[in-house]
Amino acid sequence: MNPTDPFSEIGARIGGFIDEHTTRPASDADFNRLALDLFALQFQHNGPFQRLCRARGAEPDCVDHWTRIPAMPAAAFKEWEVTSLPADRRSRVFHSSGTTEQTPSRHWHDDESLALYESSLKPGFARAVLGGETRVRHQIGLLTPSEEDAPNSSLVHMFAVVKETFGDPDSTWLGATGEDRAWIPDPARLATFLERSVVEELPVILLGTAFLFVHLLDLLEGTDHRFTLPAGSKVMETGGYKGRSREMPREELHRLIGYRLGVGPERIVREYGMSELSSQAYANAQPSGPPPPAEGGEASLSQLSTSDSPARRSPAKAAQLFHFPPWARARIVSPETGAEVAEGETGLIQIHDLANLRSVATIRTEDLGIRRGEGFELLGRSAQAEPRGCSRMTN
């Protein structure tokens, strides 16, 4: 830590906050104090963020609660340099993952902010995926390409840290980059990894994006292979598809993971993260709470309902709820008014991530979620609505 650098100082405080709240919740007052101090610093040193706050009339001296700090749209990371790091201190950059995007998001780190990112991801992962079991090493299979092959992926960096921190010596990368830089699983390495696990009866943890799991399942289906991974094996899947494989509803994906790998839904953890953040939310399979009541109206009206969007559909069964660790807080805000929505309502997911030291802590995503208690149900990318008109909206 460099004592003369205010970011170093607050970074150390945030690191302490993370350590302190790895397993116990934080009070709003404690969170708020740190959030406001970080806000003041980010306002001062981050040009695009400062302009946004000024345009909103929300500057540090008139903001007294973290919920009133303006949120930076995640998409802004494509267009502006959303960082307080001068060019010569940017030692690492993470890009958003879409292969089709012309301008990816860029999230810069220096060694200090990267260390904070790592100290945020480790306890979050340990708790959600390892169930707190960090005394033994785990055999981890990572479906993505390695960090050498995908140096700008925050997900791959996260996996590398996980492998290094929690993995045993047999933990390994199982993916590769194919044509046009798309990620694909490596069939040979995959087969070796899965077969060995079965033969040696060693439980494994498989980590990957949803679309890599679809590729994996397609491979297994193509050769009509089924594995029954040993008891204790787990799967963590994350992220959407963005056109990189056929899309598969989550229930179907989880069912097929059960069928082809022998890992039941109770041992599948979902992760929600993005390159613009430094903390991750997790949902595990335990159904949390009763399903919400069906939305109003008698049955006959549903026949004429004008909307069948996922956001309006009532979940048939208890949905999986995502939770961030105590140093990152999610709010579900109404796209209509910008205010936090009521329990059970749908809105955009906005995250205040204290571990986002060098960019902006408050990030407005383009994902929709439903507010449920302290967590949220993920609906995903918001631009999936079927257009109701006949006007051309894209080429």
Place this chain on the structure above:
Amino acid sequence: MEFESDSDFTTSYFADLGGEEALTPTLVREAALALRRNRREFLDWRSTGNMIRALAKVGENWRDPDYRFRRLVLEKGPKETGFSRQTLERGLATFFDQLTKENLEALISQEFGHLRRLDGMSTNKEERFSDRSALATGPELIVHICSGTLPNPTLASMVSGLLVGSSQFIKCSRGASFIPRAFAHSIYEEEPKMGACFEIAEWAGGAAQFEDPLFEEASCVTATGSDETIRSIRERLPLAVRFLGYGHKLSLAFVAQDMLDGFLASETLHNAALDIAAWDQRGCLSPQVIYVEKGGTVAPSVFAKQLAEELDKLEKKQPRAELTPEEAAEIANRRAIYELRAADSGETRLWQSEGSTHWTVVFESDPQWQYSCGNRFVYVKEIADANEVLRNLEPVREFLSTVGLAAPEERLEELATAFGRFGATRVCPLGRMQSPPITWRHDGQPALANLVTWTDWEQ
């Protein structure tokens, strides 16, 4: 909402009874066969004059504020369609005001050169010269695959089909059949035998179990929708079935510099706002971008600001539909970026409704074409002249539909010709973009002539 429950109707359409869960492939095929039978019995013998009289009477009914179908649609329409009562009222008026004997006769003459072309062998001047007569015959069964929730294109298709003497199966998007059903019932009430030549159903587009039997029975299929929808339908049609596909289009407005000042300005602003508010900017004919000419006494950015004020006023008189979270999120996401750009430089400015997504005006000095997300989200872009507009439309040229013009009288013809040569299929005054006449040649195609088959008789 079932129409027969509050009246003595003896008919009900599929969609009156529910969505696709109430249907089977057999029911759909039987309906198609029944429609063909009904056409032979009820439409075949009807003259164009007879058809026009009946349709004109239906139009007259709908123009009566107390007409019960009109009242029903305005009362229940907001819940059924999402559009506000005022948006429905204005939007439907643009259609029913057109449904008159004179307009329908004009349409037949425009398309066939003769009012009695469909009634029997007839001869025009050129044909008489070479001893020929000719007869036009409409398809026995037209299947319309309608996308989106805007009712007017569907209503117009239904009128066109009747005019050429066809039975029609109308497939609406889910939740979009309410107004077409009300229209069909209103025809049924006036002329039950004509009303019996419609079937209306709702299912999610592409449902092959229903569409395949229907396509086998159809003589002609029309479809509106995305490129993907159109392509998929075309590929699934039997070779002998005539197909008319209408892909999604885009429209824009051009405002000349002379129209930004004084009284002209208030009219221009009002007309622009009306076009943006009509059907909540969801139609192919709605302006997505308003190009405003530079060099006048009023800067285009000032026009943009005034347009925002005008949209705010109009919101109180004609509220926009409530949006789904996805639709509202699309607006919120776009606003977030434009807000940052506006904070970054004067090249971009943003005006938006407070505490809602009701309307948004983005001013950009960058003239590049930009797709709107609809729902009263409009771009105002400054531009040197019409030629510069055309240069910036080059990437989207093939999709261009309507250009709404606000320009001095003496420039109109030159502008209309320039946009027309470039590819616009319709040029109209600003303020009327969403009110095409019933004679409108949809996407540059003949309004009726594409539906019929000619018989030439050489004597």
